[in-house]
Amino acid sequence: MNVLILSIFWGIVMMFSGIALKKKGIATGLAIAGVLILLLGNLGDMSTVVITTSTFNDMLAFRGYNVLFISIVLVATLMYFLVSGREIENVGTGGFDYYALIFFVLTGIVIASSFNNLLMLFLGIEIISIPLYILTGSDKKNLKSNEASLKYFLMGSFSTGIMLLGIAFIYGDSGSLAIVPAPSPFGFSFTSLPTLSAVGALLLMFSLAFKVSAAPFHFWTPDVYDGAPTVFTSFMATIVKAGTFIAFFRMFAGGFASVQGSWGLAMQVIIFLTLLIGNLTAVFQQSAKRMMSYSSIAQAGFMLLAIYAHNDMAKEGFLVYTAAYVLATIGVFALLSRVADPGFQGFNGLAKKEPLLAATTTICLLSLAGIPLTGGFLGKYYMLVATAKAGGPFWLVIFAVICAAISIYYYFRLIIAMYFKEGNPEMAPVSRGLKFWLVVLCVLILALGIFPYEVLLNNLLSL
């Protein structure tokens, strides 16, 4: 509850401070302070020091898993502000507005991770989406940015419609907006839903798949990620993605987990397509930025495995995977947003010019590719083991492993460009602070891979 209230409050504070404060750099400082306050609030949520205990008639629930997830999101946001603050300010005038929108997105994420009611889910997803349409188009004089924003808005509305339709179906069938299907009056437990509710659940799944850019609902992703200012692409590909994923996870690995018979196959197909299309298409991209957007699709395929498996291991793994993915992607985008040419050739010889930056990016890429000792490896491992343990189809596990192998191709292309090709990349100056925070980021990723319990999972057990 604390984070929800504080994020709304801080969003408004950011909005109005833009009027009074004009100096550069203040916006970022204020935003970082805001995230720190949110983190404090999050700590309060963990230890039941809360502003109010109201849960809006049980429409929201702030309990163990969600609260820990929110703290991952907040830490990621903090790292994001630390490494990208200057870029955010450079997009428009001052950046206060954008920071305000980001805080509103956080509000949406908090709702999306703690809803107990389908309307709350809808509300959360919409609060996340609408500021994003604006952020995508924030580079007002750039045609591509405008185009991306419009595309995103059009397709986003389409998916919103689908979601509402799904909710309507479920409500029409069961007369309830609770996320857990109503128990049978005769005490049976069903493994599938009545048809009308099943249709509703599938529609809900499709719209959420759209939000996390899973195939075949991913088409907006490359265009929007490419068109949006790189710094906001980074935000969308990481924090927002994690935020919508937790909604997906909560809905299907929580509420509908018991009725997998009604959605399991569709989920398998979605996972298969997402892994296939994400990985294969990434192979042939010429632009690192576009490659990263396909990579984000491919990674979503892995994260969906956790929803499919929805056992204890999947729950732990989902946290590790999300944390590792978000941090590593922030790290890669930190470099991407500073290089003039986002094509692969724009990175040639970067290791000679900026050895430290090349090294941190390499660690992030290794984590994304799932090389041991990084959090990414552990996340992938958890996903695969969880799927196998849940009795998921074995071919899917093997297919996922093959896709992870393919992903090495395109992640390593960037590493090869940085280290083994000659060239003199053009790039914006890199401050010492940025370097420091990138190193911290890499340490976090490695720590997550080596001491997952100490860094993260023990908190889950203690909650």
Next chain:
Amino acid sequence: MSQLVYLVPMFPLIGFLINGLGRNVLPKPLVGIIGSAALLASFVVSLLIFNEVRTPGFSAVTVNLFDFIHVGKLNVPFAFQVDQLSVLFLLIITGVGFLIHVYSTSYMHDESPSSYARYFAYLNLFVFSMLLLVLGSNYVIMFIGWEGVGLCSYLLIGFWFKNADYNYAARKAFVMNRIGDLAFLIGIFWIFAQFGSVNYADVFSQARPGASAHVLTGITLLLFIGATGKSAQIPLYTWLPDAMAGPTPVSALIHAATMVTAGIYMIARSNVLYSLAPATQGVIAVIGLCTAILAASIAIQQNDIKKVLAYSTVSQLGYMFLGLGVGAYTGAVFHVMTHAFFKALLFLGAGSVIHAMGGEQDIRKMGGLRKFMPVTSITFLIGCLAIAGIFPFAGFFSKDEILSRAYAHNPVLYVIGILGALMTAFYMFRLYSLTFAGKFRGTHDQEHHLHESPAAITIPLIVLAVLSVVGGWVGIPEFMAPNAHVLSKFLEPVFANSHVAAPPGEIAASTEWALTIGSLVLIIGFCTWGYMKFKNFTLAEVKESTGLAKILENKWYVDELYDAIIVKPINWIAGFLNNVVEKLGIDGLVNGVGKLVQYGSRQIRLLQSGQVGIYVLLMVIGIVVLFVLQLFFPNLI
């Protein structure tokens, strides 16, 4: 004090880090001081620990540092075990190691500062690894040390890496050791599978009820194969003579005094297992004896001063294995100790000679060095007397103990063992005679440069010479003076269980006297023969050797044999796999998959047209297909 045992390996580790990282900035004298001081500190701590351990009633202490591996049932703590055996090895390693470090400061003085620091860094790292090996309280820590010393040995043999032959020798040592390591590793896995633990305490206490004799024989044989690699026994001994490519102090420390005795330590440590596997013991005794004889016979015809000593090391290690094989664990460890003294002394003496001769190692071109280098000459003579086993020098007591136990086991072993001892006496005095006696046979220029070595070299020689004399007095046999075998009493707790499992055979004191005196007379005879025969050797006598001499000179053609039956077939198979299987089979498969992925990528990419209408259409098609699949065929897969 024993709780502070982690200090012992910590000092060399620190030394390694300082010298290794600062090799480009530290001045030479400082490097030498850091390297030696680390060892001195370790030695002092070891002495203090020894002082605690030697009190009667001391029982083994395990010092847990941290949890190293904790996965499922496998629990490997990073723990050290302080007991009589490990503390004895601590003293040998740090004590002899310190002397050799001091010696090295002078011997390696011509190196550039950075490679001088590199040398000391490697040497400290070696000592650190060796200490891990003997201190570990389970087989995994021992294995870490085992691999560490192997690595350092590789690095130091190839220390002068600009010489391709030296690199080849280093590689050979490494590969040979790896073969043994593999067996050792499998042995450890088997131990874990059998006993569910790799800690010494657990394994040994469960040895009898926990495993059948066959299993124990298998495990012990695998461990022994590991030992043949590290301790240069048949069939994996050929790397040790080649390892003489390294700097001479390295040969003294690693390839004579410490690393090569790791195999003996391992078997002595596992004595409980071995005593329960008599079949393995038989194998060990035979292999040890064969190695002792074979290496001694080769040493007779070698002309390189270091090669002679190398083969004599192989031969002496053979004696130690003979001792282990007949259950004379104390004797074997005793011989490790005395051998460390006199062999280090001999190698360091050889180094002093090589130093004076300006790098010359061929003993036929030396001679008469006695009057130029009195200290080296006298200490070297003491070393020769000790290794030959002359009373009352150190080698006499340890070798006598092994041989008399061999006699109690089986007189045939004893007779062959004595034969080897006679050869040892002969070639050692041949070596001494060719090097120090007679007239100088080198060039005039070399003669001009002959000089006694500086104090940093002669002082370690003197210390080791003293130890080579008195070192044996801790193990005076029962028949000479009752209750005078201090070492045996000291080590009793370590080997107590084995002595219960396989009680040592007894022989009458009168027989022992007869055997001892008889063999002593023979050995003295052979010493004199070897000395007199080569006293007036001249270069004119050198001619193409024939018959047995030629075979011995070519080391029984073992290297050629290995080359023909192992290396060449493996090369052929590797060539086949490379040219045929890889090129035609695997490459096609791998590249085919790659091409398929690229093709698919190009096609799928076209879906991304950029038009919202098409995107929405595709999404709707997707929705319809998924609906149909899920609602009508929910159990499709």
